[in-house]
Amino acid sequence: MAKQRAAVLGTGQTHHRSKRTDVSMPGLLREAVDRAMVDADVGWSDIDAVVVGKAPDLFEGVMMPELFLADALGANGKPLLRVHTAGSVGGSTALVAASLVQSGVHRRVLTVAFEKQSESNAMWALSIRVPFTMPVGAGAGGYFAPHVRSYLRRSGAPEHVGAVVAAKDRRNGALNPHAHLRQSDITVDSVRASQMLWDPIRYDETCPSSDGACAMVIGDERAGDDSPAPAWIHATAMRTEPTTFAGRDQVNPQAGKDAATELWRQAGITDPLSQVDTAEIYVPFSWFEPMWLENLGFAADGEGWKLTEAGETALTGRLPVNPSGGVLSSNPIGASGMLRFSEAAKQVMGRAGDYQVDGARTALGHAYGGGSQYFSMWLVGAVKPT
Amino acid sequence: MTEVAVVAFAQAPNVRRTHGTTNGVEMLVPIFDEVYTRTGLSKADIGFWCSGSSDYLAGRAFSFISAVDAIGAFPPIHESHVEMDAAWALYEAWLKIRMGEVDTALVYGFGKSSAGDLRRVLSLQLDPYTxxxxxxxxxxxxxxxxxxxxxxxxxxxxxxxxxxxxxxxxxxxxxxxxxxxxxxxxxxxxxxxxxxxxxxxxxAPVTDGAAVIVLASAERARDLADRPAVIxxxxxxxxxxxxxxxxxxxxxxxxxxxxxxxxxxxxxxxxxxxxxxxxxxxxxxxxxxxxxxxxxxxxxxxxxxxxxxxxxxxxxxxxxxxxxxxxxxxxxxxxxxxxxxxxxxxxxxx
Amino acid sequence: MPEQPLSAPLDIGFDYTRSVGPVLGRFMTALAQRRVLGVRGSDGRVHVPPVEYDPGTAEPLDELVDVAAEGTVVSWSWTADPLPGQPVQRPFAWALIRLDGADTALLHAVDTGGEPTSVRSGQRVRIRWADEPVGHIRDIAYFVPVTDPPADAAPTAPAPPAATSPEPGTGDDTASVDTVITPVHLNYTHSASLEESRYLRALADGRLLGQRCPACGKVYIPPRGACPTCGVPTTDEVELPDTGIVTTFCIVNVPFLGQRIKPPYVGAYILLDGADIPFLHLVLGCEVSEVRMGMRVRAAWKPRDEWSTTLENIAHFEPTGEADAPYASYAHHL
Missing domain, CATH: 3.40.47.10 (Thiolase/Chalcone synthase)
Incomplete structure (x- = not known):
């Protein structure tokens, strides 16, 4: 039997900041959860199950924190699942929640992803020295910068394109009341003048470290029909490959290409650039926008930067990418993927406020994690899939 | 909705201490072989993979990522992971078959408890404030x-x-x-x-170990086991x-x-x-x-x-x-x- | 005796800073004043310690009420050998304690002077406060029996650092606590795989030992317990030279917590001649601006008497001065 239709009924997120010292972890999650439940117009008795996602437990120093969060998540007496697929976890978590509905098991599922990075220090947690290894690690920036250099060499992209992405996403973020960084005055020149941190990645081309959470309520077809503006789930895909192997393409990973191919196939999309109205893509460092445009099939190999340079990914362009400001404006790691998925949903629900893309009917939500090896994505639409 | 069945199960020896890594590959490679042999499946036949493990058991972030090496995960695989006992990974895999997305799934869990002081590590599951x-x-x-x-x-x-x-x-x-x-x-x-x-x-003793279960749609299961165990x-x-x-x-x-x-x-x-x-x-x-x-x-x-x-x-x-x-x-x-x-x-x- | 894999200690530790929010903040603030607060739940029960959301209804709770510093043991268990960080560092009881005025039980330690026969369910116990409370659950040092408490004070684990302290000199004991600090220190034994151990032992002899995957034929260094594309251990040993090329790299300009090398430095993927996979290492011996993709490099080994089972025996790689490798020769390794 085919999978059941499912739709996003409501979304919610916290105000993201470097340190949300005004709340505990339960309080942080509830800020997002309460907003999602209001947005979906549901109460606790409507929720059948809860799916939680976040990145490594070492970030908060709590082993399987969903256990102690059960009270705050209204989960007592209900099913609770905890997903962890590295940086893609926010997306994977949404997909597990969707599966609970698509399999016909539940009618309405609450899903929430979070990170409270200020409890510790992500650079520390990601650079813990494991015995017998070289202490070369320099956090996520140090990991990804060499691959950005490879992209530059391979594509011949002009050096300023990364700054174009950063300036666009930060200005978009200024339109988003929940964004951590809201920099309406940022320019391509000011980005290029910022400090080179992990050459070729500059300070302003780097995601912030944020506390934050994101939540969604996902419902079945009947719940979607009853909702004034649901975001229908048209396609979902996840793919994984190893971190390293001989001959691995680290710039344009096969797992990402395979996931995108599967996504477009499910949705009957043959020309993504024409058929998708807006995309929320996981771009923690500016250059990943053109890299993922190619990986996702919006542009041919080596050509992604041309879309960016031409302004086609700006809010008024042909494919607005990260109208919410994206990961470059807010990065509560475990929630960052779910933010991409929920921002895509908000666009087709017509609830994106000042960064609403005019006439958005079909939107992509994308997340990746690990060493560019975990990919999760969904395509949502304003119209119920046939 | 599609019925789902267990068609094969294997587990590593339960031992107080292995000499292997916290990634579990040494325990997983042989038991993957065991279930492949029993079912006649190869890794390319598996529609969905799902695992359960814990970073805190290993003492470092992302320990589950290296475990996918045991699969030989290229060409890329459809895969997920829960930071829970792998019984809950089986639940996620059950959903995927039930909704008709795949018709086979391999579920595994692993942990090297001996790497740390287990009963002290587990205290980090309690309320972090009080x-x-x-x-x-x-x-x-x-x-x-x-x-x-x-x-x-x-x-x-x-x-x-x-x-x-x-x-x-x-x-x-x-x-x-x-x-x-x-x-x-x-x-x-x-x-x-x-x-x-x-x-x-x-x-219960402190144990290093791993386990694997292969799931299939009830229809597919008949080809893979004489007496599938239907969930x-x-x-x-x-x-x-x-x-x-x-x-x-x-x-x-x-x-x-x-x-x-x-x-x-x-x-x-x-x-x-x-x-x-x-x-x-x-x-x-x-x-x-x-x-x-x-x-x-x-x-x-x-x-x-x-x-x-x-x-x-x-x-x-x-x-x-x-x-x-x-x-x-x-x-x-x-x-x-x-x-x-x-x-x-x-x-x-x- | 078969060869054993190498292992080494892996110690992780961080002092987590936990913002506690308004409800727990009032609880912690009261502890600093040697008072205990509970929170009234949706069903009227008083929870101690307070919970922010009701376990039954998930409603936010904020009606805090004073409870006593004395209560009754509901259950207990005996710890003969306290673990690091536990409240009492001599034999003691863990206990669920219902404080007078509370409806739920608090988990804490009871010191009976090391005597297991001096604790029982139903026993009346009272708080022994820390000498200098800071607004933390550890301000309750432990509990002691109301009747016949031990004559001597129990040895305790070190107090957690205070996150916020009242203004010095003001004697202000009403400053509110919004953050607690919780040190988490754990000790592990990290093991290398058998294949990696052979490579590490060869490194101690100044040799670079890779292994070929028996299925795909690719040469891996370090060797793998499971070839990432084939899922089988790598086997045939291949000794590799200490020369190769930089495939790609970054220049680290940013200092960070736990960093071991002073920036700027180059972190580069080094592809040894004859290997099919690059590894990360350092490139020194030239200006960072001179490092190029395709640059030929050679290992700069530390003095032999500093060698052990680690790739750190190679201090860094440095340019050989040979002509760069053509891009096409390594493009498939990026």
């Missing part, structure tokens, strides 16, 4: 639970020793068990408590983390999951109880009478591989059906302090 800063270890928490039952008359020390003796006796027939043997209840009760009121025999129901629930706010001698989450699944007619039950008294709680909440054979594998008390012990209970329960020894069995998994979270599945001959 409980974990005191470092109450998992054995002491269980001992508080055990005493409540002893003093309220729910069970006696002899009841607990009988659970241990039966487990050890049954483990002698399980070549993968960590230990086993004939023991005398009176002799067990002669031992001094190690975490009063718990004695050594009340506490008749699978449910899980959680209780409040507040230890002082609930009656620790009960497990409402187990009861709710059991009621949702329906446990009538179960012949064999594999219960994930790392402490003797917890077996009694689970058994009672599931309404399993004296006629039900409990933990013929020896159970968790003779091998407790963290993050795969729950999956292994489901595997053992399924194996009775795969072997033609039973027609309706039950697998149970638990997670969190003092039986906080519980999963129950009933398996049936197809």
């Amino acid at each position: 409980v974990a800063p005191l470092w109450p270890d998992s054995v002491s928490i269980a001992a508080l639970q055990a005493r409540l039952g002893l003093e309220s008359g729910r069970w006696t020390e002899k009841d607990l020793a009988e659970v241990a003796a039966r487990s050890r006796r049954d483990a002698t027939g399980n070549p993968r068990a960590q230990f086993g043997g004939e023991t005398d209840v009176a002799a067990l009760l002669d031992a001094d408590p190690v975490a009063d009121p718990l004695r050594r025999h009340d506490i 008749g129901g699978i449910e899980h629930r959680i209780d409040t983390p507040s230890l002082g706010a609930r009656d620790l001698t009960t497990s409402p989450s187990t009861r709710l999951a059991g009621e949702a699944v329906g446990t009538d007619g179960v012949e064999v039950a594999e219960l994930h109880a790392p402490f003797t008294h917890q077996e009694l709680i689970v058994r009672d909440e599931l309404g399993l009478g004296d006629a039900v054979r409990i933990n013929p594998s020896g159970g968790t008390l003779t091998g407790n591989p963290m993050f795969s012990a729950g999956l292994a209970r489901i595997g053992e329960a399924a194996q009775r059906i795969l072997d033609g020894e039973a027609t309706r069995t039950l697998g149970h998994a638990t997670s969190g302090p003092a039986l906080q979270q519980n999963l129950v599945t009933v398996l049936e001959r197809g």
